[in-house]
Amino acid sequence: MTYTDKHLDQIDAELSRPGRNGDFPKLSQKLSSDPELKAAAEDVELLWQATRLERLQGKLEMLKEYEEEAKAKAEAKEDKKIQVVSMRRMRWILSAAAGVLLLVAVGWWMFRDQGPQEIKNEYLAVHFEDYIRHDVTKGGETGKYTVEQLRAYNTFQIKNFKKAKRLLDEQWKLNNDELALFYSIVSRVSLDEDAQAKDLFQNHYSTLTTEHQALLDKLLTN
Amino acid sequence: MLAAIKHGDENALKGLYKEYRIPFIQWMTGTYRLSEEDAEDMFQNVVVIFYDQVSTGKLTELRSSVKTYLFGIGKNLARESMRRQQKYPEGPSELLINHVVDDSGYEDKVKFEQDLRNASRGLNLMGDPCKSILQFFYFDRQSLESICTLMQYKNAETVKVKKFKCLQRLKKLMLGEPVKEENI
Numbered sequence: 557m558t559y560t561d562k563h564l565d566q567i568d569a570e571l572s573r574p575g576r577n578g579d580f581p582k583l584s585q586k587l588s589s590d591p592e593l594k595a596a597a598e599d600v601e602l603l604w605q606a607t608r609l610e611r612l613q614g615k616l617e618m619l620k621e622y623e624e625e626a627k628a629k630a631e632a633k634e635d636k637k638i639q640v641v642s643m644r645r646m647r648w649i650l651s652a653a654a655g656v657l658l659l660v661a662v663g664w665w666m667f668r669d670q671g672p673q674e675i676k677n678e679y680l681a682v683h684f685e686d687y688i689r690h691d692v693t694k695g696g697e698t699g700k701y702t703v704e705q706l707r708a709y710n711t712f713q714i715k716n717f718k719k720a721k722r723l724l725d726e727q728w729k730l731n732n733d734e735l736a737l738f739y740s741i742v743s744r745v746s747l748d749e750d751a752q753a754k755d756l757f758q759n760h761y762s763t764l765t766t767e768h769q770a771l772l773d774k775l776l777t778n
Numbered sequence: 779m780l781a782a783i784k785h786g787d788e789n790a791l792k793g794l795y796k797e798y799r800i801p802f803i804q805w806m807t808g809t810y811r812l813s814e815e816d817a818e819d820m821f822q823n824v825v826v827i828f829y830d831q832v833s834t835g836k837l838t839e840l841r842s843s844v845k846t847y848l849f850g851i852g853k854n855l856a857r858e859s860m861r862r863q864q865k866y867p868e869g870p871s872e873l874l875i876n877h878v879v880d881d882s883g884y885e886d887k888v889k890f891e892q893d894l895r896n897a898s899r900g901l902n903l904m905g906d907p908c909k910s911i912l913q914f915f916y917f918d919r920q921s922l923e924s925i926c927t928l929m930q931y932k933n934a935e936t937v938k939v940k941k942f943k944c945l946q947r948l949k950k951l952m953l954g955e956p957v958k959e960e961n962i
């Protein structure tokens with residue numbers, strides 16, 4: 557069915573009438589008495605509906621893009637959050653590691669095996685060999701002393717007086733080891749703990765052998 | 779809000795979408811067993827249909843809350859979608875085609891749907907300036923004088939002649955007839 561521009565003019569006039577805004581009028585039904593006019597109205601309405609559909613699809617695309625943007629933003633925010641958490645976790649791990657290192661360092665410092673120490677008493681420094689009173693031969697190591705005694709004595713002999721003092725005091729207290737008491741007093745003198753050395757010497761004087769009494773007497777009076 | 783949407787305020791539409799998106803998806807996934815992705819697609823269509831009803835003047839005032847209204851559209855879409863599921867797989871744009879077809883008031887919906895698809899295809903094949911001239915005049919209700927200024931034509935009469943030629947061309951494209959590439 558063909559129509560002319562005159563038919564379109566009629567449709568345009570109908571569309572221009574007041575109250576035609578908004579919903580598209582069903583012109584094809586209204587103008588059904590004229591087949592050409594009806595055909596023109598149908599085409600115009602189809603055009604209108606197709607444009608409506610196109611605009612709606614445009615809005616749909618707009619919302620889809622908006623959704624994608626919102627998701628991308630949320631993901632970026634989540635990544636940032638994870639990074640912050642990772643940073644916090646890393647900081648926590650580093651702090652914990654630093655704490656552990658500090659504890660290890662303090663522990664090492666407290667319980668470290670100290671090497672040979674300088675003998676502060678001049679007399680003892682010269683005559684230290686005279687104050688080694690246990691049997692240092694190989695035979696002496698095998699049965700004469702217990703392992704603990706030998707460990708304490710050897711520690712004294714290598715001039716690790718701080719550790720030796722602790723080991724010797726144990727032997728003295730547990731086994732009334734007279735030689736351990738002697739070495740303990742000598743260790744204290746070497747560590748510049750003369751007052752303690754003198755107290756031990758006076759309090760346990762009778763326990764010590766005559767030889768040890770004499771040696772300590774010389775040491776403490778020099 | 780309705781006024782803002784009617785005047786094409788995209789932020790109003792986005793605000794609406796943002797506000798009811800999560801409750802709608804939760805409702806759809808819970809009640810209609812839709813996947814989250816499908817429920818999201820469905821809600822986008824719901825908001826677009828809401829926009830359509832406002833922009834075409836079918837919805838001028840709300841007697842219920844916006845949420846109830848949107849959920850009502852969603853309910854109809856979900857039911858319709860389930861009903862048509864066996865006929866053809868529905869994509870988002872198919873939901874909008876169904877909406878326009880159902881809303882057109884035509885009794886022969888099958889024929890109208892076919893004509894609508896042909897008209898959409900024809901419009902896209904035709905391209906500018908014809909597409910813009912026809913859409914400005916018949917959809918946006920721009921006067922011939924406005925279109926003349928907007929598209930820099932000599933006068934309104936020129937636009938009127940072009941409009942007629944463009945409609946004829948569209949008709950041919952809709953019918954699948956060959957169209958000469960003439961300078962419109």
